[in-house]
Amino acid sequence: xxxxxxxxxxxxxxxxxxxxxxxxxxxxxxxxxxxxxxxxxxxxxxxxxxxxxxxxxxxxxxxxxxxxxxxxxxxxxxxxxxxxxxxxxxxxxxxxxxxxxxxxxxxxxxxxxxxxxxxxxxxxxxxxxxxxxxxxxxxxxxxxxxxxxxxxxxxxxxxxxxxxxxxxxxxxxxxxxxxxxxxxxxxxxxxxxxxxxxxxxxxxxxxxxxxxxxxxxxxxxxxxxxxxxxxxxxxxxxxxxxxxxxxxxxxxxxxxxxxxxxxxxxxxxxxxxxxxxxxxxxxxxxxxxxxxxxxxxxxxxxxxxxxxxxxxxxxxxxxxxxxxxxxxxxxxxxxxxxxxxxxxxxxxxxxxxxxxxxxxxxxxxxxxxxxxxxxxxxxxxxxxxxxxxxxxxxxxxxxxxxxxxxxxxxxxxxxxxxxxxxxxxxxxxxxxxxxxxxxxxxxxxxxxxxxxxxxxxxxxxxxxxxxxxxxxxxxxxxxxxxxxxxxxxxxxxxxxxxxxxxxxxxxxxxxxxxxxxxxxxxxxxxxxxxxxxxxxxxxxxxxxxxxxxxxxxxxxxxxxxxxxxxxxxxxxxxxxxxxxxxxxxxxxxxxxxxxxxxxxxxxxxxxxxxxxxxxxxxxxxxxxxxxxxxxxxxxxxxxxxxxxxxxxxxxxxxxxxxxxxxxxxxxxxxxxxxxxxxxxxxxxxxxxxxxxxxxxxxxxxxxxxxxxxxxxxxxxxxxxxxxxxxxxxxxxxxxxxxxxxxxxxxxxxxxxxx
Numbered sequence: 001x002x003x004x005x006x007x008x009x010x011x012x013x014x015x016x017x018x019x020x021x022x023x024x025x026x027x028x029x030x031x032x033x034x035x036x037x038x039x040x041x042x043x044x045x046x047x048x049x050x051x052x053x054x055x056x057x058x059x060x061x062x063x064x065x066x067x068x069x070x071x072x073x074x075x076x077x078x079x080x081x082x083x084x085x086x087x088x089x090x091x092x093x094x095x096x097x098x099x100x101x102x103x104x105x106x107x108x109x110x111x112x113x114x115x116x117x118x119x120x121x122x123x124x125x126x127x128x129x130x131x132x133x134x135x136x137x138x139x140x141x142x143x144x145x146x147x148x149x150x151x152x153x154x155x156x157x158x159x160x161x162x163x164x165x166x167x168x169x170x171x172x173x174x175x176x177x178x179x180x181x182x183x184x185x186x187x188x189x190x191x192x193x194x195x196x197x198x199x200x201x202x203x204x205x206x207x208x209x210x211x212x213x214x215x216x217x218x219x220x221x222x223x224x225x226x227x228x229x230x231x232x233x234x235x236x237x238x239x240x241x242x243x244x245x246x247x248x249x250x251x252x253x254x255x256x257x258x259x260x261x262x263x264x265x266x267x268x269x270x271x272x273x274x275x276x277x278x279x280x281x282x283x284x285x286x287x288x289x290x291x292x293x294x295x296x297x298x299x300x301x302x303x304x305x306x307x308x309x310x311x312x313x314x315x316x317x318x319x320x321x322x323x324x325x326x327x328x329x330x331x332x333x334x335x336x337x338x339x340x341x342x343x344x345x346x347x348x349x350x351x352x353x354x355x356x357x358x359x360x361x362x363x364x365x366x367x368x369x370x371x372x373x374x375x376x377x378x379x380x381x382x383x384x385x386x387x388x389x390x391x392x393x394x395x396x397x398x399x400x401x402x403x404x405x406x407x408x409x410x411x412x413x414x415x416x417x418x419x420x421x422x423x424x425x426x427x428x429x430x431x432x433x434x435x436x437x438x439x440x441x442x443x444x445x446x447x448x449x450x451x452x453x454x455x456x457x458x459x460x461x462x463x464x465x466x467x468x469x470x471x472x473x474x475x476x477x478x479x480x481x482x483x484x485x486x487x488x489x490x491x492x493x494x495x496x497x498x499x500x501x502x503x504x505x506x507x508x509x510x511x512x513x514x515x516x517x518x519x520x521x522x523x524x525x526x527x528x529x530x531x532x533x534x535x536x537x538x539x540x541x542x543x544x545x546x547x548x549x550x551x552x553x554x555x556x557x558x559x560x561x562x563x564x565x566x567x568x569x570x571x572x573x574x575x576x577x578x579x580x581x582x583x584x585x586x587x588x589x590x591x592x593x594x595x596x597x598x599x600x601x602x603x604x605x606x607x608x609x610x611x612x613x614x615x616x617x618x619x620x621x622x623x624x625x626x627x628x629x630x631x632x633x634x635x636x637x638x639x640x641x642x643x644x645x646x647x648x649x650x651x652x653x654x655x656x657x658x659x660x661x662x663x664x665x666x667x668x669x670x671x672x673x674x675x676x677x678x679x680x681x682x683x684x685x686x687x688x689x690x691x692x693x694x695x696x697x698x699x700x701x702x703x704x705x706x707x708x709x710x711x712x713x714x715x716x717x718x719x720x721x722x723x724x725x726x727x728x729x730x731x732x733x734x735x736x737x738x739x740x741x742x743x744x745x746x747x748x749x750x751x752x753x754x
Contacts, residue, residue: 076207080207082114083115083211086110086114086115087110087211087214087215087218089110089114090106090107090110090114090215090218091218093106093110094106094107094218094219094221094222095222097222097226098226098229099226100124100133100223100226101135103219103222103223103226104122104124104135104219105135105137107120107122107194107215107218107219108120108121108122108135108136108137109137110215111196111212111215112137115211115215116198117196117197117198118197118198118199119136119137119138119196119197119198120136120137120194120195120196120197121134121135121136121138121193121194121195121196122134122135122136122184122192122193122194122195122219123135123192123193123195124184124191124192124223125190125191125192125193126191177197177198177199178197178198178199178200178203178204179195179196179197180195180196180197180204180208180209180212181193181194181195182194182195182212182213182215182216183216184216184219184220184223185220186220186224191223192220192223194212194215194216194219196212258279258283259276259279259397259400259401259404260400260404262275262276262279263276263400263401263404263407269408270305272404272408273291273304273305274305274307276291276401276404277289277290277291277305277306277307277376278307280307280376280378280397280401281307281308281378283393283397284362284378284390284393284394286308286362286378286379286380287308287309287356287379287380287381288306288307288308288309288310288311288356288358288377288378288379289306289307289308289376289377289378289379290303290305290306290307290314290376290377290378290379291303291304291305291306291374291376292304292374292375292376292377293373293374293405294331294366294372294373294374300331301330301331301374301375304374308379309356309357309379309381310355310356313355330347330363330365330375330377331365331366331367331372331373331374331375332365332372333363333365334365334367335365335395336362336363336364336365336391336394336395336398337362337363337365338360338361338362338363338386338391339360339361339362339363340360342358342359342360342361342379343358345361347363348361348377356379356381357381358379358380358381359380359381359382359383359384360379360380360382360383360384360385360386361377361378361379361380362377362378362386362390362391362394363375363376363377363378364376364377364378364394364395364397364398364401365398366398366401366402366405367398367402368399368402368403368405368406369406371406373402373405373406373409374405376397376398376401378394436578437575437578437579437582440574440575440578441460441462441473441474441575442474444460444474444546444571444574444575445458445459445460445474445475445476445546446476447567447571448546448548448564448567448571449476449548451563451567452532452548452556452560452563452564454548454550454552454555454556454560455548455549455550455556456549456550456551457476457522457528457548457549457550458474458475458476458546458547458548458549459472459474459475459476459495459521459522459546459547459549460472460473460474460475460544460545460546460547461473461495461499461544461545461546461547462536462543462544462575463499463542463543463544470495470496470499470544470545473544493521494507494521494531494533494547495521495533495545495547496545497533498533498534498535498545498547499535499542499544499545502535502537502542503535504532504533504534504535504561504564504565504568505532505533505561506532506556506558506560506561507530507531507532507533508530508553508554508556509529509530509553509554510528510529510530510531511529511553521533521547521549522547522549527551528549528550528551529550529551529552529553529555530549530550530552530553530554530555530556531547531548531549531550531556532547532548532556532560532561532564533545533546533547533548534546534561534564534565534567534568535568536568536571536572536575537568537572538572538576543572543575543576544575546564546567546568546571548564588600588601589601589604591664591665593643593646593647593665594646594647594650594665595650596650596653596654596663596664596665596671597662597663597664597665598664598665599664599665599666599667601664602662602664602666602672602674603723605662605674606662606674606723607723609662609674609676610717610721610722610723610726612676613676613717614717614719618676618677619677619678619679619682619716619717620674620675620676620677620678620716620717621674621675621678621679621680621682621683621714621715621716621717622672622673622674622675622714622715622716622717622726622727622730623672623673623674623675623683623687623712623713623714623730624666624670624671624672624712624713624714624727624730624731624733624734625649625653625670625671625672625673625690625710625711625712625713625734626669626670626710626711626713626734626738627645627646627649627669627670627708627709627710628708628709628710628711628738628742628743629708629742630642630645630668630669630708631669633645633706633708637701637706641699641701641706642669644699645699645706645708646665646669648697648699649671649694649710650663650665650671652690652693652694652697653671653673653690656686656689656690656693657673657675657686657690658675660676660677661673661674661675661676661678662674662676672727679716680714680715680716680747683714683716684714684745684747687712687714687745688745690710690712691709691710691712691743691744691745694708694709694710695707695708695709695710695743709742709743710743711734711737711738711742711743711744711745711746712734712737712744712745712746713730713731713732713733713734713735713736713737713745713746713747713748714730714733714745714746714747714748715729715730715733715747715748716748729748730748732748733746733747733748734746
């Protein structure tokens, strides 16, 4: 029997006793009043007692119900106060924490120990990677399906029964394990989940959900503060790192500026090395700074200059200049080399280490454009641990000094090269002064021989595009030039080899060459003993070869070959421009369909012939040709057939007339022919033969044979005629021929039509 049932039983027993006592008292009272027992009165009293009992029971029940509600409200208020206190304590605790794990474990401890949930979990999910971290005081963690469900949850807190649970179960079958899930999120992102579990008979109340949601909000805010704090720390650390890097960069720039200033202000290579060694020694606070430059012939670095301790001995002529004191490995390294134990280093001569009393060394290899230049050796007479900043400075200084040394070497080469380029520039100026091909060829050879004083003879070969043969187009070989043709593969020569392999050659002694003789290149100068050859080429095409020879052995140097190669490139450009100019000029005066001169080309040539005929009083006849019914042919059979007829007429004109005659397409279906040294009587038979020849042509088309005829007009040059006047008189003769019918010849000076 529980407490409530016992209370009810005691209350009923008490009321029953009171009723019995009341009835007995009422009976005794009636008996004493009437002197006898009246059962009617007893019954009335009994009923009254029952009514009184009912009223009392009703009042008690109301009181008990009210008292129980007040007790429940008091319990809820106490639980709410307890939860609020727990939340306040949790908020105070979380405000002091700066670690995600501590925040999560503190929240879990509050939920389990203070608020009373049996188990709590916090799952944090990293943004981007999706990696999960699970925090719990329990050894058993949520299963993977449940984790996926949790990861996908984004809504408000909710409760649900657990599908599987290892929590201790109650003997009452009505209990179940219920869970509450609440998201951890900020205003823009969802980064985790809070989950609690309890075994209970009733579902979670809204107030319990709100408590879990409040804990989730506190955890979210605390975690977000931690995230912001760590982000701020990271940014502060990055800012400090950038500030350190900036300071280091400023120091590096100051170092580079000092080194650059010393290099630029130096008047000679020796003064530059002297100033730089002094600068390096002071910048690194070293005892000795030693410069060693790479010797390409001996393949190891030789000491050039030193500054500081024992510098006088190192720089004095008493020290053997070629003493091998530094290993070549110091120059081959791409990074600076700190040497903590110089006395046992395989890279340093022990005599030098002993003389310098070196306890620590730093080697700075000098490499520029993958070329070994030397090494700088920095020596300390005490133990010195090189910091990363010193190593970085060393690398920057080595790079800058290597560039300065490379610049000096390049300056020496440039000065030597300037003399070559001066000769090349003069030659180039001469080449670019003309676009006439024949004149250019002679200028190329003359300029090449002038630019290279060792040359005594020269040849210029060009490749014939149609046949691929090499043709001698210019020569200076003791005799007048002769035009010779030979295939690059048919006759073995140095010019043919240069064209075939597309690269230049230097032959110091031809007599030592067994496979190739000089006869094919210089047949008129068999005493040639050395030569240089450079092909005239672009990436797409080989134009020819330029050869220079000398009667002396080893007359040419590699510098001469480089100069000739550079000159050949310029000559190729000039040669290509001249060929393009000639081609453009030809295209400008040529009709593309027939290959004859166009109107512009005809006028240029005809004006010249007209002036010559007037000057020397020589005969000259002009012929105009017009194709009969050409428009009708175009309209009926198409323009392709019209083009075929135009091409056939032009081909027959070239076949029938002389090479000296100027034939042109004047426009549309009209052709014009200028016959120098030809009178009208001599031109008339030629015009008749041409008319007959065209009339005999046949053009098959879709099973049909097409023929055509022409009308011809002739006029002879008269004293005082201009080209325009001559063309007008010839055009009148053509007009009269067309008026007389098709396939006619008209003569300007006669009225008879043949």
